[in-house]
Amino acid sequence: MIDLFSSDFIGLNNDQRYSAIVDFARVQPLESNRHDFKLIWNNDGLKDVAAFANTFGGILVIGVEKNQSDPEAKVSGVESNSELTTGIASAIATNISPTPSYDIMECHKTGETNRRFCVIRVRSDSTLYIVTKKAISSPVWIRNADQTVAADAAQLRRMIDREKQFTPNVSEVMWNRAHALFEEMIIGCNYAADTAHWTAGSWNRSETYFKVAIIPTERTFVMLDGRSEHRFNTLIHQNYRRIRSTLGGSSPVSVDAQNRSADFFEYRWYHKNLDLESRWRISQASEVAHSIQIKQDEKWSLVDVVFYIVLLLRITAEWWESLNYFGDGLLCADLKVDDLPLARGSSGQFLTLFDPAGGGFGIRQQSINVHAQQRREAQAYDKVNFSSMRENVPQIVTSLMNVLVRSLGHNLFCTEFEDDLRAILAGSS
Numbered sequence: 001m002i003d004l005f006s007s008d009f010i011g012l013n014n015d016q017r018y019s020a021i022v023d024f025a026r027v028q029p030l031e032s033n034r035h036d037f038k039l040i041w042n043n044d045g046l047k048d049v050a051a052f053a054n055t056f057g058g059i060l061v062i063g064v065e066k067n068q069s070d071p072e073a074k075v076s077g078v079e080s081n082s083e084l085t086t087g088i089a090s091a092i093a094t095n096i097s098p099t100p101s102y103d104i105m106e107c108h109k110t111g112e113t114n115r116r117f118c119v120i121r122v123r124s125d126s127t128l129y130i131v132t133k134k135a136i137s138s139p140v141w142i143r144n145a146d147q148t149v150a151a152d153a154a155q156l157r158r159m160i161d162r163e164k165q166f167t168p169n170v171s172e173v174m175w176n177r178a179h180a181l182f183e184e185m186i187i188g189c190n191y192a193a194d195t196a197h198w199t200a201g202s203w204n205r206s207e208t209y210f211k212v213a214i215i216p217t218e219r220t221f222v223m224l225d226g227r228s229e230h231r232f233n234t235l236i237h238q239n240y241r242r243i244r245s246t247l248g249g250s251s252p253v254s255v256d257a258q259n260r261s262a263d264f265f266e267y268r269w270y271h272k273n274l275d276l277e278s279r280w281r282i283s284q285a286s287e288v289a290h291s292i293q294i295k296q297d298e299k300w301s302l303v304d305v306v307f308y309i310v311l312l313l314r315i316t317a318e319w320w321e322s323l324n325y326f327g328d329g330l331l332c333a334d335l336k337v338d339d340l341p342l343a344r345g346s347s348g349q350f351l352t353l354f355d356p357a358g359g360g361f362g363i364r365q366q367s368i369n370v371h372a373q374q375r376r377e378a379q380a381y382d383k384v385n386f387s388s389m390r391e392n393v394p395q396i397v398t399s400l401m402n403v404l405v406r407s408l409g410h411n412l413f414c415t416e417f418e419d420d421l422r423a424i425l426a427g428s429s
Helices: 014-027 043-054 085-095 153-166 170-184 195-200 226-239 241-247 302-322 386-391 393-407 414-428
Strands: 035-038 058-062 102-109 112-122 141-144 147-150 209-216 254-261 264-271 276-283 288-292 328-336 377-385
Touching: 014 058, 014 102, 014 112, 035 043, 043 058, 043 085, 043 112, 043 141, 043 147, 085 102, 085 112, 085 386, 170 209, 170 288, 170 328, 170 377, 195 254, 209 302, 226 241, 226 264, 226 276, 226 302, 241 254, 241 264, 288 302, 302 328, 302 386, 302 393, 302 414, 328 393, 377 386, 377 393, 386 393, 393 414
Parallel strands: 035 058
Antiparallel strands: 058 112, 102 112, 141 147, 209 288, 209 328, 254 264, 264 276, 276 288, 328 377
């Protein structure tokens, strides 16, 4: 019999998943401190997930009902013609802080695709997990025997002390992981004439660049193979329209290549006419990173940097979803512009140069106040999660760009800048 507490969810097909749920409900019909049944997903599910994370871990099965008067659990399923996983994952990421470490699997009843089930397997650690949804009466929940209950003052104090004792500076650890990636993803320029083999040719290290990475909070490991590499390449070509357009035709103006090691895969691209190199990387630890040369026409484009952040958020959300990871992460950025001026139009509008998404978008002059003495480089990071990378992109990008722009000596007006971003994203979707 498949053990829902330890089995690899990804390796199970639909019928195996459904059989595992049926067997589990039959063998363990009485709820315990490590498992619970819910007929549907609602606010009680949020409390259960947080309680498992705060206590000993456990599994929550959606689509199975067990009332006290029932002699056995009822494997009914949730009536739905669409998948449940994304909605549940978004609810957890939005309403529990920080996002607990969990796996999730979905299936339907054999022969009835509209009868759906979900299993959420939650892991516990020393972190205190808080339910932030206003409609829920208490922010902290624990598991007590077969019930989810609000933590009392003494229990809350013990959990706070436990977190203080064991929790490291997570953001610092994750930034160090991003920095290690950035050090490896060096961008070159002035390649030898034989650009068909540019990855093996002579080159100079570029002194200007933009590097951005998203590091998952949880050390989630994935097996990289030919299929995963192809999927990542497809995500790049789907989202970076300008990259895709330069590779086609009888006389393409760019070349691409692949690079890999035991623990990472990298897609590389080089525009021969612009002397512009770009690299994307996924790692065995579910990290996603991008580095690119930003100098073009002896200028740098703030709009392009914005889109490099937006597009990495998009492909990371899709990549993490394919890995069944719906947790938290850290968005890290490293920008070096040296003495390059900002690309601006005659009216003062900030312009795109390379235009990675395709669309020729700009940002209004009143959104940013440019200082005459620009500093040479800037770094920034911001917390993200699976839900915010899909639903709060303007806020995330504005927050990160505010730090980058201020670090360079300029001044960003957040409300106007975010309004510009919303208009840009509406036009690029």
